Amino acid sequence: MGRTRIAIFVDGADWHTRRLTAAFARRGATAVPVSLSACGFGPEGPMIAGFDGGLPDACLVRTISAGSFEQVTLRLGVLHALSHGGVPVANNPAAIERCVDKSATAFRLAAARVPTPRTWTVADPVQASAILAALHAEGRSAVLKPLFGSQGKGLRRLDPGMALPDPAEVAGVYHLQEYVGAADGGWFDWRVFVVDGRPLAAMVRQGDHWITNVKQGARCHPASPAGVLGDLALAAAAAVGADYAGVDVIRAPDGRFLVLEVNSMPAWRGLQAVAPADVAQALADLVLARLAAASPASADARRAG
Incomplete structure (x- = not known):
């Protein structure tokens, strides 16, 4: 052989x-x-x-x-x-498809009862405007994300008083997620790296603005993957059927931990710099x-x- x-x-x-x-x-x-x-x-x-x-x-x-x-x-x-x-x-390709398509990720997380911000995906701009108006009426903002995208590219925060962009600017699909500010102020969240049913490593991503992706300049700090962060990340990875995943988690001002996204092809260079586990191995x-x-x-x- x-x-x-x-x-x-x-x-x-x-x-x-x-x-x-x-x-x-x-x-x-x-x-x-x-x-x-x-x-x-x-x-x-x-x-x-x-x-x-x-x-x-x-x-x-x-x-x-x-x-x-x-x-x-x-x-x-x-x-x-x-x-x-x-x-x-x-x-596996099915898990990749579920994670690349943010609407499929949101559906899987909701179906598995994994805590996540309220999320809508629609093509009709009138319907999208109504969703945004309802959020604004609650005094809340929305994050408009590309349906296909990563590394924090193309994100827009729509605060009260702001309108949606034209359909051509979003490839005809509005993927809206309720904006959640981090607890204790500041701009930070966690990335938890799950491999084969265990939370392998984690880090805090701290940014200078509300987008906390490492590719957007966020700083990485060590964090423990144990406890509620690890449990939530495992549930999220299982919901999309991923063997390994980078799970983004934020703690809302009311103390709840929420899953923002699940990445089926996550980078880990920033994570490796602050985590003892050998991710590649x-x-x-x-x-x-x-x-x-x-x-x-x-x-x-x-x-x-």
Whole structure:
């Protein structure tokens, strides 16, 4: 039997990819970075660049590049086909779809009774204006988010007296979430990193304005993933079916802890700087554990290519 080969789906060999490659190597596996944009389908099934006509033994999805609706559909289709063929994929494509689509995330969290701010997603601007007006009548603000987006990009806070942008500015969809200011004042929240059913690490993200993403300049401080933060993050990850996730949590002024978002392809460079756990190693071990649990027949079929 040859050396185990793992596909890391990523666009560009960045810091995260190097950490993951080293983590797999420590377990005797070879990691091959490959972009999903270089993959597709042939008469025999999925075609994965870098695997000489065969398939990887398992996959870790680090990033999926943006593209047209058709391009993104193809990339997700490749992940679905790999999973259907018995190749372990983390995160599984269904979980990725639920997290990439913020409306699906909100629905899953609500259905699982995970505490989260009130959220609406509509296409009709008249309906969206009525929702916003009702929030403003309560003296509350709303956060308008891109339905597909991450790293705090494209967020708008709509305070009382402010109107919605034109539909063309939001790709025809209004995803509105009730704005929740942090307890004790200031701008901060928590990111909890969940791996394989356990809260692995956590950090406080403190910003100079209400958007607290690290990519928007927030500072990272160590935090414990235990207790209510860990329990809430685990419930959120389970609600979307994610093997690993970055869960954003805020404590409202009334003391409640609320889940803001669930990220199925989270970065962790800022987190790693303040957390003792080796995130890359935990992810590599997750993927290899999924592979070990897969049937031998599936492994033989993967190598038949």
